[in-house]
Amino acid sequence: MNKRLIKLTHRLLILSGIIFLAGCNTLQTQPSAIENQSPTQSHIFPFYKEALKMGLTEFDRKNYGKTIDILLPLAELGNLTAQLNLAAAYELHTPADDHEAVKWYMKTAKKGNPDAFNALGLMYESGRGVIKNNDEAIEWFQLGAEQGDSEALFNLGRHYQQRPGAEQDYATAIQWYMKAASSGHPLATHQLATFYAHGVGGLEVNQKLALDLYHAAAALNVPESHYEIGVYYKTGLAVIKNQSTAAKWFQSGAELGSASAQAALGDLYWQKEALKMGLTELDRRNYGTTIDILLPLAELGNLTAQLKLAAAYELHTPADDHEALKWYMKTAKKDNVDAFNALGLMYESGRGVIKNNDEAIEWFQLGAEQGDSEALFNLGRHYQQRPAAEQDYATAIQWYMKAAASGHPLATHQLATFYAQGIGGLEVNQALALELYHTAAALNAPESHYEIGVYYNTGVAVIKNQSTAAKWFQSGAMLGSANAQVALGDLYWQGEGVLRNSDQAMRWYVSSAEQGHKVGQQKLANAYQQLDTQYDLANAVPWENKLAEQ
Structure with missing residues (x-):
């Protein structure tokens, strides 16, 4: 019983719709006609408005069959x-019915609608629903342009730009x-x-x-414009190069649907992750x-990757010093101070190049000119470590x-040593050296x-x-100084400044010996012998042999 009632109700609704549509066909179409409806027709207007709303909703949902x-x-009204x-x-329907589309665009064009002018221009330009005719297309676009319609103005520019070879007219397109x-x-x-970016059309x-x-x-909200701005920041063209800003523009372009921006953003994320992995492995x-x-x-030109590679x-x-030299040269061409320093070291030592x-x-001076502290230090070290006659x-x-x-630690340390020992014509100044x-x-x-530590151990200047x-x-010693490790081992061995602890002494002697420190190796061998157990005497032998080899 319920199913039969539902079916009957459904049929009545369909019948009502048909009666409604049939009634609509008797209405006039102008707003004034709607206003002047007879009392028997005035009740139809709310349905008319609601039907239009429904049609546009289906259009937005891309349900083109239902839209039609x-x-x-309503269109026939x-x-x-x-x-x-x-x-x-x-x-837009599948399959499209371009002839019907042209028919209805023509009807709206007769009412002076610029959207219809544009649509008909496109139809004549592409030959959809009509015989292809560029002159006819231009006429329709110009009708819209005469009304100041921006879409018509754009379509005229695009039309002249995209014409086949000899007919292409950039000057008119630009106008x-x-x-x-x-x-x-x-x-x-x-x-x-x-056009301005590439100098097109005589610009x-x-x-x-x-x-x-x-x-x-x-x-x-032009997606490709977001992408292009990203390219400017990625390459440093006309702006200061900034990968982070580039990524933001690629992100916004990608969200707007730019395939180019999506690809560029993907490349950046891929490069970022790959670079992170590479640096971790390094x-x-x-x-x-x-x-x-x-x-x-x-x-791909990633500067950090080139340098670390x-x-x-x-x-x-x-080692492959020739490949190292090749990639340092590439980064040096981009004015990278780390590359300047690396190349200076390679020429200094003759690795990958003739000494x-x-x-x-x-190369060191190129870095020094940019105020790079490492380059400044390397120049000082180079002049200090030259052979005697050239020192x-x-x-x-x-x-x-x-x-x-400029805050370079080793340069500061080296100056301290020069003042402590009176090197290079400097007067001995222990207070300044300690500072x-x-x-x-x-x-x-x-x-x-x-x-x-030596100052406090000896009482010089303190x-x-x-x-x-x-x-x-x-x-x-914790920072890796073999000298400090030996000195700390001595204090633990002798019980000076700390409680005597031979285990701690041995620990630090071993650390220095493993770094190749000769004194540390000797101290370690001596310590094993002084402990005087069979195990310790056996451990002394390898270190004594290392010393003998040296």
Whole structure:
């Protein structure tokens, strides 16, 4: 019983719809006609309005068949909105019915509708529903342009731009794009930006103006403009290079649907993750894996990848100094100070190149000119470590002072040593030396911790305090100073400044010996012998043999 009632109700609703549509066909279409309806017809207007709303909703949902069913009766009544959207639904339906689309666009065009002008221009341009005719297309676009319609202005520009080879007319296209852009058309603004970026149609290349136009188009939600701005920041063209800002523009373009932005963003994320993996492997000293991961990124021009790849080639076993040199050269061309330093070291040592001190100095100076503390230090070290006849302490000190002034730990430590020992014409000044050692120690220079410990252990320039000395030796030993490890081992062995502890002494002797420290190796061998057990005597032999080999 219920099922029969439901079916009956459904049929009655369909019948009511048919009666409603039939009744609608008797109505006039102008607003005035709606206002002047007879009392017997006035009740139909709410349905008329509701039907239009339903049709447009189905259109937005891309249900074009339903759109046609709902809007056709309204279009036949002369409703302009229904006619225009009906025509569009016929175009977009599968299969399309271009002839019906043209029919309804023509009806709305007769009412002076610029959207219809544009649609008909596109139909004649592409030959859909009509015989292809460019002159006819232009006439329709111009009808819209005469009304100041930005879409018509843009379509005229696009039409002249996209004509086949000999018929292409960039000058006319630019004129129409400029008019469309001035009326706020997003794609016209984007196209003009592209013309200025590439110098198209006789326009001079103007990256700044192009970028301004891309920004204007991006503000109007043109996806490709977001992408293009990202490219500017990625490459550093007309702006300061900034990968983070590039990523933001690629992100916004990707969200708006730009395939180019999506690909670029994917590349950035891929590069970021791959770079992170490569650097992790470098820290783990897995140099072969580092090379495998970073090489593709380096070939894409990633500066960090290029620099770290070069370092991995240097550190790999066996080293490939020629590949290292190749990638350092690539990064040096981008004014990278780390590459300048690396190349200076390679020319200084003759790795991957013929040894050349003058060339080394030139590379170090390129970094020094940029105020790089490592380059300043390397220049000082280079002049200090030259063979005796070429050694130049005065020049070394000048560079060390500049490097120390810019906060370089080893340069500060080296200056302290020069003052402590009166090297390079400097007067011995233990107070200044100790002050410089403290500065370098604060910058984690391991040997500076050791030297301060020596001051307190010997009582030079300070009150002797072996407990304080032990603290400095301890911090230096923890930072890896073999000298500090031996000195701390001595204090534990002798019980000076700390409680005597042979185990701790042995621990630090071993640490220094394993670093190849000769005194540490001798102390370790002696300590094993003094402990005088069969086990300890046996352990002394390998270290005694190492010393004999040296």
